[in-house]
Amino acid sequence: MDEFPHNMEPSPPEENAPLTLFPPDEIFDYTIRESPRARTVRLNMTPHDGLVIVIPTGYSRRRLPAIIKSKQSWIENARRWADDQRRQLAARPKPCIPDQIDLLAIGELWDVGVNQTQSGRTTTREHPELRLQVSGNTVDLPRSLAALSRWTGRKAHGHLVPWLRELGGETGLEFTKAVVGNQQTRWASCSPKGTISLNQKLLFLPPRLVRYVLVHELCHLKHMNHSRRFWALVARHEPSWRDRRRELGESWQLVPPWLDR
Secondary structure, X not given: OEEEOOOOOOOOOOOOOOOOOOOOOOOOOEEEEEEOOOOOEEEEEEOOOEEEEXXXXXXXXHHHHHHHHHOHXXXXXXXXXXXXXXXXXXXXXXXXXXXXXXXXXHOEEEEEEEEEOOOOOOEEEEEOOOEEEEEEOOOOHHHHHHHHHHHHHHHHHHHHHHHHHHHHHHHOOOOOEEEEEOOOOOOEEEOOOOEEEEEHHHHHOOHHHXXXXXXXXXXXXXXXXXXXXXXXXXXXXXOOHHHHHHHHOOOHHHOOOOOOO
16 A cells, blocks of 8 residues: 545545546556545555555545656556466365364364255354354355355454454553454454444454554544554554554465355
8 A cells, every 4th residue: 555645625626527547558447436534645456456546535636647657666566466466366266165264363273064954044053172064055055155154253253352342452442333244355444433344354364463453443543544643553552563564465365265255
């Protein structure tokens, strides 16, 4: 991600003129998103979305070509990284019911068994010694994977929310509410009302990265942006945040194919 300062005065409404950010002969997918939380223009590159340009509400899009031109080197490097990540994701095996589920974040390795029955429902049940059984119409793969996703969501809520609450007490950053989902492109987010949304896929990351994500979102309770003050607050509670942030960008490959749908 790259960030740029800007004039905070709102710009006049945009004219309906086309915006050209890249040469006509260059095929490049990008998305422009307005965010009321943004205080700077940010460039994000992800394997799923490609280049995402986040601008503050009211920011003049006519200023973007100059920014894009000044950041060509960063964009090209980020684009190569995203292409490599997409190739790795494409090479992954097709989703199937796994034999094991390795929840790195909480140090649990579950053995998965299958019990085909005539039931119209597909469910999961935990057994002693970290054994998980998927029962029902297990031939129906989407239903089986949905059952595993629900189980993962319950595990995430049971472990990540208390972890977040503990870090909130440790840092003095108290959140209003925490929810868990299965987001496709974000590890977590924080709303202006103090609700922190956590991705259940965090369970597949090592603890050091989960802690960084949780601290990052807690710091958004004080600064709903990525300003210098925000990063200074992150650094106070997570001194190695630069290394964690870099490592996190390459961690989507840790999410198993059956959940990354």
